[in-house]
Amino acid sequence: MCGIIGYTGPRQAIGILLKGLENLEYRGYDSAGVSILNNVEGIRTFRSAGKLENLKKLISAEGENSSQEGSSGVGHTRWATHGAPTEQNAHPHSDCTGDLTVVHNGIVENFSEIKEALKKSGHVFASETDSETIPHLIESLLLETKSIDEAVRNAALRIRGANAIVVISKSEPGKILAVRLGNAGGITIGYGEGEMYVASDLSALIEH
Incomplete structure (x- = not known):
C-alpha cells in the first residue's frame, strides 16, 4: 500500500503535497518523493529513502x-x-525524456514482460520497480498519438493488476491524469476554487 497525492491550481504545489503526504504516511514510510511542474525548468523531482521527514x-x-x-x-x-x-x-518515476512523471499504488502484474519489450526498443530504466514501467510505456505510446490522455488510456489497457496511477506531463501543464484499475485502494478527487486535487484517500484532502 502506498500514498498518492496530486495538485493543480493557482497556489504553490510543494507545500500542499508535503502536507498531504503527512496525512498519508500511514500508507507507507519506506521512501517519499514529490515532483513539481515548473513552467521554466520543466519537472523537478525530490526523493528520499526513509520517512517523510527525510524528504522535508x-x-x-x-x-x-x-x-x-x-x-x-x-x-x-x-x-x-x-x-x-x-x-x-x-517515486515519482519519469520516462526517458523527463517530460512526464508518474506516482503509482498497486502491482503491475505483467511489468517484466512490458519492461523487456521497452528495453529492446531502447528505454533505459533507473530503478528496480514495477512502477517505472508505467511512464516508459506511456512515452512509447506517445509515438503513436500526440495526446497524453490517449497514451495514458492505452497504457492502462496494457497493464494487468489492481493499480492507481497519477500522471503529470510537461506538455500539458495544469492537468493531472488519474487512472484506477481494478480494486486499487481508491482514488479520491477534490474540487476547489480554480484548483483540483487527487489522493489515495480523503485524509490527504480534508483540510482543503
Whole structure:
C-alpha cells in the first residue's frame, strides 16, 4: 500500500503535497518523493529513502529557489513491494525524456514482460520497480498519438493488476491524469476554487 497525492491550481504545489503526504504516511514510510511542474525548468523531482521527514530535510537543505516553484505536482509515500526501499526506487518515476512523471499504488502484474519489450526498443530504466514501467510505456505510446490522455488510456489497457496511477506531463501543464484499475485502494478527487486535487484517500484532502 502506498500514498498518492496530486495538485493543480493557482497556489504553490510543494507545500500542499508535503502536507498531504503527512496525512498519508500511514500508507507507507519506506521512501517519499514529490515532483513539481515548473513552467521554466520543466519537472523537478525530490526523493528520499526513509520517512517523510527525510524528504522535508532534503528540500529544506536546498533552500527556497525557483526550481521548487510550480502550481502543479504529484507526491508519493511508498511501502516497498518490487525493489528495495532506496532513493533510486522511490517515486515519482519519469520516462526517458523527463517530460512526464508518474506516482503509482498497486502491482503491475505483467511489468517484466512490458519492461523487456521497452528495453529492446531502447528505454533505459533507473530503478528496480514495477512502477517505472508505467511512464516508459506511456512515452512509447506517445509515438503513436500526440495526446497524453490517449497514451495514458492505452497504457492502462496494457497493464494487468489492481493499480492507481497519477500522471503529470510537461506538455500539458495544469492537468493531472488519474487512472484506477481494478480494486486499487481508491482514488479520491477534490474540487476547489480554480484548483483540483487527487489522493489515495480523503485524509490527504480534508483540510482543503
